Every structure is written in C-alpha cells, then in structure tokens.
Amino acid sequence: MGDSFSKLLSVNIDFEQSHMFFPKIIMWLLFLLFLLIVVLYGRKFLEDLKAGRRSIRFFEENFDKIRLFGTIGVVILYFVLMDYVGVLFPNTGLGFLLVSIPFMMSLSFLYVHDLNKKKTIIIFLNSIIAPTAAWYILGNLFNITLP
Amino acid sequence: MKQAWKVLGVFLAVTALVWANNASAADKSPIKGNIRIVIGSKSTGGDTYQNSSIVAQALAEKLGTNVKVDAVGASAAFKALEKVSSGNTLMIFHDQSYLGYLYGRKGYEDIFTEYTVGPTVAINPGNAYLAPKSSPYNSIADVIAGCGKGEKVRVAIQPGGVSEIGFSALKNAIKLTHPGKEGNLVAVNTGSQADKNQLLFDGQADVINGSVQANEQYSRLPAEDQKAMKFLWLTARQETITQANEQGMGETTRAMLLEFVSPNQSVTQDGKKDFTFDKEFFFLYNKDMSQEAVDYLDKALTEIFAEGKIQETQKKSFFIPNFKPSTEAQAYLMSKKDQYRVIIDAIK
Amino acid sequence: MEFLSLLSPELFLFVVAGVIVGIVFGAIPGMTATMAVAVCLPLTYSLDMVNGLGLLLGLYVGGISGGLVPAILLNIPGTPSSITTTFDGYPMTQNGEGEKALKTGITSSLFGGLLSVFILFFFAPVLADFAIKFSYIEKFLIILFALSVIASLSKKSMLVGIFSGVLGIWFSLIGTYDISVGGNGETRLMFDFMEYHLESGFALLPVLIGLFGLGTILEEAEKGVKDEVQSVNGAALSAATAKAGKFSFSVFKGQYVNLFRSGMIGTFVGMLPGVGGSAASVLSYTQQKNFSKDPSKLGTGAPEGVIASESANNGLTGGALVPLLSLGIPGDSTTAVLIGAFTLQGLQVGPLFIGEHLDIWHSMVVALLSANIAMFLIMFFAIKYIARVITVPKYLLYPIIIMMCVVGAYAINYGIMFDVWTLLLFGVLGFVGSKLGIEIAPFIIGFILGKSAEVYFVKSLESFGSFTIFFTKSPIAVFLWVLILVSIWFSIYSSKKGSQA
Numbered sequence: 001m002g003d004s005f006s007k008l009l010s011v012n013i014d015f016e017q018s019h020m021f022f023p024k025i026i027m028w029l030l031f032l033l034f035l036l037i038v039v040l041y042g043r044k045f046l047e048d049l050k051a052g053r054r055s056i057r058f059f060e061e062n063f064d065k066i067r068l069f070g071t072i073g074v075v076i077l078y079f080v081l082m083d084y085v086g087v088l089f090p091n092t093g094l095g096f097l098l099v100s101i102p103f104m105m106s107l108s109f110l111y112v113h114d115l116n117k118k119k120t121i122i123i124f125l126n127s128i129i130a131p132t133a134a135w136y137i138l139g140n141l142f143n144i145t146l147p
Numbered sequence: 148m149k150q151a152w153k154v155l156g157v158f159l160a161v162t163a164l165v166w167a168n169n170a171s172a173a174d175k176s177p178i179k180g181n182i183r184i185v186i187g188s189k190s191t192g193g194d195t196y197q198n199s200s201i202v203a204q205a206l207a208e209k210l211g212t213n214v215k216v217d218a219v220g221a222s223a224a225f226k227a228l229e230k231v232s233s234g235n236t237l238m239i240f241h242d243q244s245y246l247g248y249l250y251g252r253k254g255y256e257d258i259f260t261e262y263t264v265g266p267t268v269a270i271n272p273g274n275a276y277l278a279p280k281s282s283p284y285n286s287i288a289d290v291i292a293g294c295g296k297g298e299k300v301r302v303a304i305q306p307g308g309v310s311e312i313g314f315s316a317l318k319n320a321i322k323l324t325h326p327g328k329e330g331n332l333v334a335v336n337t338g339s340q341a342d343k344n345q346l347l348f349d350g351q352a353d354v355i356n357g358s359v360q361a362n363e364q365y366s367r368l369p370a371e372d373q374k375a376m377k378f379l380w381l382t383a384r385q386e387t388i389t390q391a392n393e394q395g396m397g398e399t400t401r402a403m404l405l406e407f408v409s410p411n412q413s414v415t416q417d418g419k420k421d422f423t424f425d426k427e428f429f430f431l432y433n434k435d436m437s438q439e440a441v442d443y444l445d446k447a448l449t450e451i452f453a454e455g456k457i458q459e460t461q462k463k464s465f466f467i468p469n470f471k472p473s474t475e476a477q478a479y480l481m482s483k484k485d486q487y488r489v490i491i492d493a494i495k
Numbered sequence: 496m497e498f499l500s501l502l503s504p505e506l507f508l509f510v511v512a513g514v515i516v517g518i519v520f521g522a523i524p525g526m527t528a529t530m531a532v533a534v535c536l537p538l539t540y541s542l543d544m545v546n547g548l549g550l551l552l553g554l555y556v557g558g559i560s561g562g563l564v565p566a567i568l569l570n571i572p573g574t575p576s577s578i579t580t581t582f583d584g585y586p587m588t589q590n591g592e593g594e595k596a597l598k599t600g601i602t603s604s605l606f607g608g609l610l611s612v613f614i615l616f617f618f619a620p621v622l623a624d625f626a627i628k629f630s631y632i633e634k635f636l637i638i639l640f641a642l643s644v645i646a647s648l649s650k651k652s653m654l655v656g657i658f659s660g661v662l663g664i665w666f667s668l669i670g671t672y673d674i675s676v677g678g679n680g681e682t683r684l685m686f687d688f689m690e691y692h693l694e695s696g697f698a699l700l701p702v703l704i705g706l707f708g709l710g711t712i713l714e715e716a717e718k719g720v721k722d723e724v725q726s727v728n729g730a731a732l733s734a735a736t737a738k739a740g741k742f743s744f745s746v747f748k749g750q751y752v753n754l755f756r757s758g759m760i761g762t763f764v765g766m767l768p769g770v771g772g773s774a775a776s777v778l779s780y781t782q783q784k785n786f787s788k789d790p791s792k793l794g795t796g797a798p799e800g801v802i803a804s805e806s807a808n809n810g811l812t813g814g815a816l817v818p819l820l821s822l823g824i825p826g827d828s829t830t831a832v833l834i835g836a837f838t839l840q841g842l843q844v845g846p847l848f849i850g851e852h853l854d855i856w857h858s859m860v861v862a863l864l865s866a867n868i869a870m871f872l873i874m875f876f877a878i879k880y881i882a883r884v885i886t887v888p889k890y891l892l893y894p895i896i897i898m899m900c901v902v903g904a905y906a907i908n909y910g911i912m913f914d915v916w917t918l919l920l921f922g923v924l925g926f927v928g929s930k931l932g933i934e935i936a937p938f939i940i941g942f943i944l945g946k947s948a949e950v951y952f953v954k955s956l957e958s959f960g961s962f963t964i965f966f967t968k969s970p971i972a973v974f975l976w977v978l979i980l981v982s983i984w985f986s987i988y989s990s991k992k993g994s995q996a
Binding site: 183191200218226227254305308335336342345346365373374463 | 533536537540624627630631671673674675676677678679680681682691694695768769818822823824825831832833834835838839841843845846847848908909910911950954957958
C-alpha cells in the first residue's frame, strides 16, 4: 500500500517536454476553477438576470464613446507612427519626440471640457515641453534608448 | 490659437534642422548617425556587456559618434539586427550564437548564412568545471576514469550552448576512451551560476560548469566550508591563458590557472588532440550591410588595437585581446564551428 | 578604522545625488529603480569604486522609495515592489489622506531600510550560509506562501480571486521556457504565427503599467473624464489635503510589530536569489492582513497596509545585498545590475569579498545608511509639493502618464517595441477584464510569481522525481507548509467573518 502510494506521487519529467509540464497543470486548474464558479454562482447569476437585478451591459450607461474609443485609436496610432518615424532617424529618439507631441495634443484636446483660450495655450505648451524634456533628459543625458 | 500653431511649427522646424545638421557633420562615413550595439545577453553585469562596453567606448572615440550598448538578449538582438541594414545597429555576441544553432535551440539560426560575421575582439578565458573541495575527483581525468569505472557523475550546466559544449566534449572523450560508458556522465539542466552553485551545495550535482571570475573565491574557502570548491578543468587553450596578466584573477595566479588547462588536464577530442574551448566575442552584422561599412569598422578596430590601449583595459578585466578582421574571423569561426559540430553529432 | 579616510564629503554628495535622481525615477510611472541604476552604471566608469558605489546605492534606495509616490497618489505602482502600497495608499488619497499616506510610507521605508542595513552589516556572512539552505524546493514553497495571499486579497469572491490569480500565472507562462533559468527553450501557450513576437513573453513592467496606468485611464475615458482634477467626496483634492488627514507619528502606535516584521520579511526575501523583490511586500502585506486586529479594514485605506508594504520593500535593499556581497550572487534585479559596477572596476564579488575589501564594505554600509537618511529628509519635506501632482488637470496629466509609460516600457528591455504593444494590450485587457469580474490585484501577483513558481516546481521534481519531496525535504520545508496552511486558514476564516458581518 505504502509502495503504490509513493508510486502514485512519483513523476519522471522528460526535459525536452518539460516546457508543457507546469502550463498543463495551470490550465487544468483554470478549467476546474471556472467550472466551480459556474456551478456555484451560475444559477444565481441567471436568476438575478431574469429578475432584472443584474444586467449584462458591458459598458456603463451613456458611456463616452468618443473619448473611450478615441483614446484607444490615438494610442494605436501613436505606437505605429513612433516605430515608423523612429526608423527614419536611427538611434536618436526622434521618433519618440516627433510623434509624442501631436499625440499629447490630440489626447489633451480629446479629454478637455469647456475649452477656452487659456486651456488651449496650456495644452500646447504642455505637449511641447513634456516630450522635449523627457527626450532631452532621459534620451540624451541618461542615454536611455528611445524609439 | 493661431499663435500656438506657429510655435509648434517653429519648434518642429528647429528640431529637424538640428538633426539634419548633426547628420551632415558625419557625412563622409558609410555609417551615418548614432550606433546601437545590441548584445546577446540580457544582463548588464555579465561578461558580454562588459566586453561590449569596452569596445563601444573605444569605437565612439575613434568614430566620433554616439555608441550605445543595449542588453536586449539573443533573440531580440537578432531581430533588431535583421531590421536595420544601414550599420546603425550592430551586434556583439560570442560562441553561443552558433552553438545555440548546433544544439538546435529555438531562436537560433545559422549565423554564417543569415548574418555577416564580423571581427573578433576578445576572449573570456574563464570557462571552468568545478567540484566540491571534498570531492574524490581531483582532476578531469578522475572524472573520466570514474565514469569509465561505472560511477555516475552529475554535471550542472545551462543547456544549449557555451555551458554545454565542455560537457559534450567530456562525454565524447569518455565515449572514445571508455566506449559505452558515456551514459554515466549525466547533465543536470539548470540556469544561472547561482543555480549551479546551489545544486553543488545541495549535493544534487557532483561537478558544475562555472567560471574563474565567478568561482575563484569559492576555490579559496577552507575545506570544511560547505561552499568550498576546487577547479578541475579550464576549457581555454594554454596559449590563451599564457597571455593573461601574471597575477591572474583574485589570488589565483596565471601559473596556477595553467595547471587546469590542456595538456595538464586532458580531454581528448578525437584520440589525438585535446579539446579546447575559448569563449570569443565577435561582431555580427546585418546580411545587407554594405561592404564599405564592413571595411570602415574593420579599419577603425584595426587602428584601435594598433594603438594598444584597449588591450590593457581588456586584460585588467580578465579578457584576452583577440582582434581578427572580418574575413579572417569568418574563416576561423567557421572551422571552430565545424569541429564542435563533429563532437555534438558524435554523442547524439 | 582605516576606511574613514575613504569617507570624503564627495561620497555623501554622490549618495545624495543618487537618492534624488533615484526618487525621480521611482516616482515616474514606468521608470524603475533597476532602470535608474542601469542608466547610471556607465557614469561610474569614470568615478572611483567608492564614489561610484555611493551613487548607485543612492539610486537604489531612492528608486525603491520613490515608487510609493505614484502608487499612493495615482494608483500606479512606480516600481513592481510598490504594488501592495496601492492597495491602501490610493484609498487613503481618495479619502483625502494623501499626504498622510505618503509620510507614513516614507517613515516606514526609512525604518525598513535602516533595519536591513543593520542586518546586512552584522549578519551578512551568517545569513548567506542560511540562504544556501534554500534549494529549489524551499524556494517553491516560499513562492507558494506568497501566492496564498491571493485568496485573502479578493474583494468580492474568494473563488473569483483565485481564478484571477491562476489566470495571471497562465499569462506569465506564455513565451519561451527560458534556457537562462534552466528551461529547454521551447515556446508554449501560443500559435505558431505568434512566435515571432511572443517568443520572450510579456515583460512584467509593461503588464503592470498597462493594467494599472492605461487601464485606469481607459476607465476614466469611458466615464468621459468629467472631473478635471481628482475629487474627494465631492470637494477638490487640493483643499482636502490641506485640512483632512494630517500626518503625525502616532500613526505608528501599535504598529511597531508590523514595522519590524515587515522589515524582516523584506530583508529575508531579498536575501533569497531568484524569489524576486516583489514577493517581499506581497508577503508582508498578507502577514499584516492575517495578524491585523481588523483585517477587513485593509484594502480600504488603512495606514497599516502602507506600513507593511513600504517597510518590506525598503528592507529588500539591504537583504538583496547579502547574497551579492557574500556569495557573489545578486538577490534581485537591481543588484544584478549593481554587480556590473564591481566587475567594471575589476573587482569580483564572492564569499571572500567582505574580508578582502573591508574598506569598500564599510563605505558601502555608510553609503547605504546615509542614503536611507537622505531619502527620508528629502522626501519628507518635499512631500507637500509632490502631493500637488494630483491637482494637475487630467487632460494634461493623462497624456504625460501614457507618454512616460511608453518610455518605461520601451526602455525596460533596452529598446523593444513589442513591450510598448504589451502596454496597450494589457491596458485593454485590464479594462475588459475588470468589467468581466476579473480581479486585478490577484492577477498581477499571479503574473509576477508565476514564472519562478514554474521553474522551482519543475526543477524540484526533475531532481527528486517525487511529489513527496515537498513535504520531506527539510525542517524548513515543513515550517513553510505550516505558514502556508495558517495563511490559507486565516483568509478563509476572515472571509467567513466578513460575510457574516
């Protein structure tokens, strides 16, 4: 009995296959936990849903479509252009600098409410000064690699 | 509002001008602008970084441009090198670059066909094999004989490259001297030097791969200390160690180090000649980098090494200067690779 | 006392300069202490050994401490080890106690830092001999112990919390089973076409700032970024910090045990190579939660949470230097960079280093001590101005945060564009995930610890070939199991108590 028990607990890991050993355990664990959640909470969730105590609305009510998707769009554009422009000026960090300025400007204008002249000027200054300072101090003084 | 746009416009124009100005200053050279050297190691505390920054500093002075070393690691370095053919991105790595391919590891391709192999710059002569001070094995010959007698010897290595090649050679030597017994030499696959040392302390390995730099102090601990180790074998060539500074490393002098290399410690490669392995650092270029750029860097490095200053810096950090211009380096490394291929194939 | 001759006023200047730059690096979301040390490493070529080390140690202490600023004020951990600081620090800011939280954090940092220097100085060689008793098995158990915190961190349901944590582990495993940790270099958990980009997996820093930084900004964007400055219970924060939540040292009343225990945990975890710095503050935070008189308060803005987290992550500094100086092995990622400062000067660290270089050793201890004190003085009196960060309108602050996160993500692995995309990916994942009920805190802890858990687990089994070894290896292993069981029992117990109340 003791013998078969220790056999049950013994493992032999083939090095060439060892990269899947732990991930498999984790995936089983994830699957079991998911089942457990469904079993324990699933029914109550459905009942709540029927009774209208819970909704499956993903976004908040009246969510700000422009600002949310605008942010994602601007960020994607920012990353793509940064890489692209960076290749034109190798190892100078100019890709970062030249793309960060318009990026910061567009995001600020996207977020700001009740735009007035003072805010506009501040946004412009902020969008120029912040990336330039970051580029100069980090990229040039500290020699950090920038796109 | 309009004013603000003007400010922005002026600013961008000025930046562009400044850049254009900088670029035109270095007009004559085939490589324009700043140079980035990516290395095959992620560590800024390791030998690849240390060696590369010595070379980068010398190059920056010689070429009058910014040269920066980035420790991005092997696969990211190869990718970065593939992307830029202008010579603004170069790579420095060591024998791992082709050994990884010979051992069939992911992320490694044949550097001789995928890239241009550039000049070699230095050797790290420290690759070593060690045992606990209390071990019955006092030399690498004892290990070979022990395996021949049927004793199981566990060696802690990092698989798939520089750390494994000495192990492979040892296995090959056992196969040649005691055919059929090579299975007694067992690899314990692990990672960093810390992990290898730990396996020795735990008694989970009998011999570990290490280095003169990292393990020299352990070899001077009193025998009763659990951490005490002794060198069994340095894979470097005798002529390499002979070039080191006389005081060696720490308290271990060059004369003492010479005890651990061939022919004093013999691991046969083919029954006639001893196996040796020097970890050599060399440049790798993008396949499409122009011949002018290759020559330009060759010339700069030739001048740097002719001046003789870099050699002193290298030796101070326990590197052996080893400059070979591109074409010579290519032929040399190619034949080195072919020798190791034979060994790796023999024990497959 | 020969080393006194090495102690020039210059050394102190370098230390203070290091501390200031370090604090700035730590305080910028996306920049870390490791980065600060790495970028300044080349500067030390031209300095002599002692001054160079003074600068780097100043950077190390400053960087680790500076991380609490964005953690408390913006809910973005400035360095990975300040994750647990956000749990209570940010709620305190929301309650108008930002300044109090910052000062509590800084004082705890000072204590943890000094404690660890003390331990380093008097016990380094002894502790190094103790640390090597921790093989793969004990290290795995330490990580398991840290992971057990996941259960008690869950805000809503323990089960969902554990699910989130395991999901975090799963994400950390994507990529190569790295050769440099002893793996076989094969990729997993991806399709072939993803291999080119995903080979190295997701780096911790971009994941972290993606989830906490970009994720939060996306949530705000969904709501329309309505308040231009952060508000506290309706009132503008600038007014709130001025009056509510004044700091006084009485915060620490009844917290001495916590301070000391957390500092000790930090120092000890720092000592174990490979376990990772972030585990220190996670562990001490759990312990505080387990031992606290009122565990339900933790996570809602309790100073004791900030104390536990900050005392531990500064305790780490001295701890991580123990194996570096007495075994030649770095205890965490920052000391791994620090080792370069020694080799570049032609010095090897190893078991004989302290004995053979007493002068350097003594001046390092002096540098560490003065770095901790300088950090405290500088931060304590600069806090008033630092706290104003949150009065910057969001339409200016958010673009700056994203830009700095990009710099950090790109720079962490010395210039890899994929890390920047990771930032966006996890920003969106964090946004979507929290809508679906995934809990971010357990997720990130799983992500941080997942990889080392794998290596130590698989390597233990490779060496011993049986699961029983985890229970029978050593008395240390048995002791760790007791701790793990107690920790799990506590979290079940307190969650039951919480649901009854």
